[in-house]
Amino acid sequence: MRTDAVLLAVVVVLVPVLLGTAAALRRGGEADVRRIGEAAVPVRTIRMAGDSEYFTDPDVVRELELNGFRIEQKPKGSVGIADLSDLDTAYDVANAGSDNAADHIITALKENHGVTTASKISPFSSPMVIITYQPIVALLEKEGIARKSDNGTWVFEVSAYLEAVRQKKRWIDIQGNAVYRSTNRALISTTDPTLSNSGGMLMAIETYVANDGSPVNDVAAFQQARPESAQLIKSTFVDQGGKLWHTPPLLALFLRDGMSRYPMGMFYEKDYINTKLQDPAALGEAVLMYPNPTVISDNTFVWWGQAGQDFANLLSTDQKLIDLAEKHGYHAITNPVRFANDMAGKGVTIANLDDSQTDVTVAPLPTEKKLTQLITELGK
Amino acid sequence: MRCPRFARVLTVLAAAAMVLAGCDATPAQTDQQPSGPPYTLRVLASAELGDLQGILDDAANATGVRVQLTPSTTLTIARDIADGKADQDYDAAWLASNRYLSIYPGAQAKIEESTLTMSSPVVLGVRTSVADQLGWREDTPVSWSDIARAAAAHQLTFGMSDPGSSNSGLSALVGVATAVAGDGAALQPPQVARAVPRLREFFDAQTLKSGSSKELADTYTRRPEQSVDALVEYESELLTLNRTGSLREPLRLIYPSDGVATADYTLNSLVSAPQAAKDAYARLSAYLRTDDIQGRIMRETHRRPISPHLLAQADFGVHQSFELPFPDRLDVVDDLVATYYGTLRKPARIVYVLDTSGSMAEDGRLDALKRALTSLTRAGASSGPGASFQTREQVTFVPFSSTVGTPSTFDVPETEPQAVLDQIYKYVQHLPAVGGTALYDALIEAYRTIDRQAAQDPDRITTVVLLTDGEWNKGSTPDAFDAFYRTLGPDIAAAPVFPIRYGDNSNAAMDHLATLTGGQVFDGRALPLTTIFPLIHGSQ
Secondary structure, three states: OHHHHHHHHHHHHHHHHOOOHHHHHHOHHHHHHHHHHOOOOOOEEEEEEEOOHHHHOHHHHHHHHHOOEEEEEEOOOHHHHHOOOOHHHHOOEEEEOOHHHHHHHHHHHHHHHOOOOOEEEEEEEEEEEEEEEHHHHHHHHHOOOEEEOOOOOEEEEHHHHHHHHHOOOEHHHOOOOOOOOOOOEOOOEOOOOOOOHHHHHHHHHHHHHHOOOOOOOOHHHHHHHOHHHHHHHHHHHHOOOOOOOOHHHHHHHHHHHHHHOOOEEEEEHHHHHHHHHHOHHHHOOEEEEEEEOEOEEEEEEEEOOHHHHHHHHHHHHOHHHHHHHHHOOOEEOOOOOOHHHHHHHOOOOOOOOOOOOOOOOEOOOOOHHHHHHHHHHHOO | OOOOOOOHHHHHHHHHHHHHOOOOOOHHHHOOOOOOOOEEEEEEEEHHHHHHHHHHHHHHHHHOEEEEEEEEOHHHHHHHHHOOOOOOOOOEEEEOOOHHHHHOOOOHHHEEEEEEOOEEEEEEEEEHHHHHHHOOOOOOOOOHHHHHHHHHOOOOOEEEEOOOOOHHHHHHHHHHHHHHHOOOOOOOHHHHHHHHHHHHHHHOOEEEEEOOHHHHHHHHHHOOHHHOOEEEEEHHHHHHHHHHOOOOOOEEEEOOOOOEEEEOOEEEEEOOOOHHHHHHHHHHHHHHOOHHHHHHHHHHHOOEOOOHHHHHHOOOOOOOOOEOOOOOOHHHHHHHHHHHHHHHOOOEEEEEEEEOOHHHHHHHHHHHHHHHHHHHHHOOHHHOOOOOOOOOOEEEEEEEOOOEOOOEEEEOOOOOOHHHHHHHHHHHHOOOOOOOOOHHHHHHHHHHHHHHHHHHOOOOEEEEEEEOOOOOOOOOOHHHHHHHHHOOOHHHHOOOEEEEEOOOOOHHHHHHHHHHHOOOOEEOOOOOHHHHHHHHHHOO
C-alpha cells in the first residue's frame, strides 16, 4: 500500500510539474561542479508561509544560496496559512504539513485571492507518530494499547486507545500504576486540529478506525451511522482542553516539561528523528511509538509564481538537499526504501513502513474537503 | 557542530534551531543578535511583565527594538484583541497564556505570529508555619480538593487575583472546579453548577483580592502577614517574594497534585500591525529566545526558560506536577466567572470616610466627589470591574467635619440592586460642606462600625477609603488613632485604609495611614476621582 502511494504521488505530483527532473536526478553527481561554476548566481528571496527547522540548517542555507535562493520563513500552522489575508502577495511558497493541507491552501488561493495557477509538490514525507516516555509505555502495555513489534519499535493500537477513552480512563485508573498518579484522562496531546496539520492527522487516523478501516468520504453519513464513535472521537480533542496552534511549540514544551505535562503527544516521525540526531539530550528518555494505523504526512510545497516554482523544483531534485532532508528526519520521496536502514546506521530505530512485513497499517487520508469537514464537526 | 552566523532572514526560528543544533550559550552567540532599524514596538502586556524592564532595555540596545509595555490583565487583553480594540494602538500582545485567544471568537485570527518566551505555573504559596500545621511539606501531594477542604475547615485563608480579568485567578478557579466536579477531562458546562457548593466553601476562606497577580504580590507585602495564609500566584512571583527578604515568614510552594495551569508567556504580533513592526517583532522574539536572555529571564524573574538544557541547570524543586486540562470553551469560562461574581466571591464591605468640611466647597472638590460616587451607582454591571457598586456589596459612608456624622450603610442586594443604588445616589447628593476636619475621630468611628458589622456578618473583604482635602484639626490626634488601631483584633485591623491625596492634605499623614493599615495611597491630584474609585473598587 505504501509503495503504491509513493508511486502515485510521484506520478501525480512530479510528472505534470517537472520536465527536467529526471535529467537533474541523473546528473546528481555534477552538482558540485555546477555549484562552483555558478557561485555568483543572483540570490532570490523566497518568502515562505509555514516553517521547518530544515530551512535553518546552515548546510541547507548554504546549498540554497549556492543555487540562488534565500528563505524567509513565517512560522504558522498549516491551516493558519490558508487564512493569511496577504498570502498571494506577501509570500512565494507555502510549506504545508500534508498534501491535504496543501489542497486547503490551493483552495484558499483560488477562492480568496483569485489565484488559479497554484501547484504543489511533496518532496519529503513523514509518518505520524506518538512520542511518549518509558513509564507511560509500561502503563499503555498493561491496557493493551502498546505492544512491541518484531523490529523493536513500539506500536500504539488506536482501537484499544479509543476503547480506553470510551471508558473515560484516567491514569490513576490503570491497575498497578504506581508511577504516574495523575487524575487526568489518558489522552494523546495534539495541536488544535482546526489550525495545525498534526492535530488533524489524528482525526484522520481515528475516523479511519471508527469507519471500519476506510477513510470517511461522507461525513454526514458517518455521523449518522456511528453517532457514538463520532462523539468519542470528538472527546479525544475536546477533553484535552486548550491546545497549542502549531507543532513546534508543542514539541518544545513536550521536550522541556517531560511526561508530567504531556504524557504522550502526536508528532511527525521527523520531529523525533531530527531531535535524536541533532540534540539527543533534549529527547532524554522519550520513546517513539507508531500508531496502528498511522498516516503519512507529505511535506508539501505550494507555489503560484516563477520564483516559487524554481525553488520547489530545486527542493525535489537537488541530491544534496534531499540528503540533508534525511538528516532532519524526512523521508525523501525519491528514496523510500533505504530510509529505515539509513537511520539504523545512525543509531535511530524506526519502523520500516515500506516493508510489506510491517505490522503497522498505513491508512490513506480522506480528501482535503472531507478531513476539513471532520475537523470542523468533531475537532472542537 | 559549527554554529553559524545567522542572517536576520532566519529570525524567529534561528534561536530555537540553534538550541536544537546544540549551539548553547557560546560567547560567539552574543554578537549574533539580529539588529535593524530603531523601532518602538507597542506591546499590550500582562501586568507582571514589568519585571522584564532591564532585559527589554538591553534588547533595545542589541536589536534596535524599544518595547513600550502597556500593562493590562490577560483576559482583558484577549477580549480587547477579539473586539478589535487593540488593532489601532498596539503592534503586539504579550500574554501570560494564549489560551484565551482560542476562547474568544475572532481573537486568534487577529494574531500574525506567536513566540513562546518563558513559563511559570500557577501554584499556592503557603506561609511556612501554616503549611507545617497542615502537614504540607515540599514533597507532600496536596490536591486542589485538599486545599478546598483546608479552607472550608478554617485552617487556611488565601489571597487570589480576580478570575474575571487575571489568568492566575481563573487558573485557581478552574483547578478547584475541575478537582471537585470534573472527571479528569477539561471542564464541561454542567459540571460548573455541580462544583458550586464546594467552591463556595473554598472562597469563604479568601481574605485578599486584587485585580492582577502583580497587584496581589504587592498588596500581600503591605498587609499584616497573619491576615493571609496563602497566595494563589505564579511560581515566579512567589520565588521573587521569598527572595526579596521582605517577608517575615517565607512562603512554601505547593504544586497542586491534580494539576497546575502553566502560563507559557507568548509574544504575539498582530495582523493589523505595520510591516516595520512585524520586522521588529521578529528581531525581538529571536533575541528573547537566545540562551543568554533565556538564562537572564530565569535568574532575574524566576520564570522557566523554554530550552530543556537551561531548565536542567535550574533548581525549581522536586515535585512532579501534572498539567490541568484547561477548558477552551467560552461558555465554560463565562459560566465560571459569572458564578464567581454572582455567588462565590466573598462580598466586599467598603467604608467611605468622607471629608465634608468647609474647605471641600472650594475648587469644586465636593462636586467632584459626588460625581465620582454617583458614577458608581449609574455605570451598570457590564462596564468592567469596579465601575459600579456590585451586588451583595455593603457600602457605608462615614461623613465628617468638626464632628463625625452618623454612619449610613447600604446593602446592595443580589437581585434588582437599582432601588438601593438610587438610595445611595440620593444620599450622596445631600452631602454638605461645612466645618472643621475631625479626621481621626472619623477613622475610629469607621473601624468601630466595621467591628459592629463584622460581628453580625464576618465573611466579607473589608476596605476603608479615606477622602480628605485638609489637615486634621479637630478631635482625636494621629497618635490617639495609632494607639486605638493597635487595640483592634486582627480580623478588624486587617481592613486597610486607602487614603486619597486631595486638596491640601498632608502626604506624610496619608502615607503613614497606608503603611500602618496595609493600604495604598492614591493620588487624587494626578488622577480624577472618577478613575480612582473604580480602581480601588475593582480590586475588592
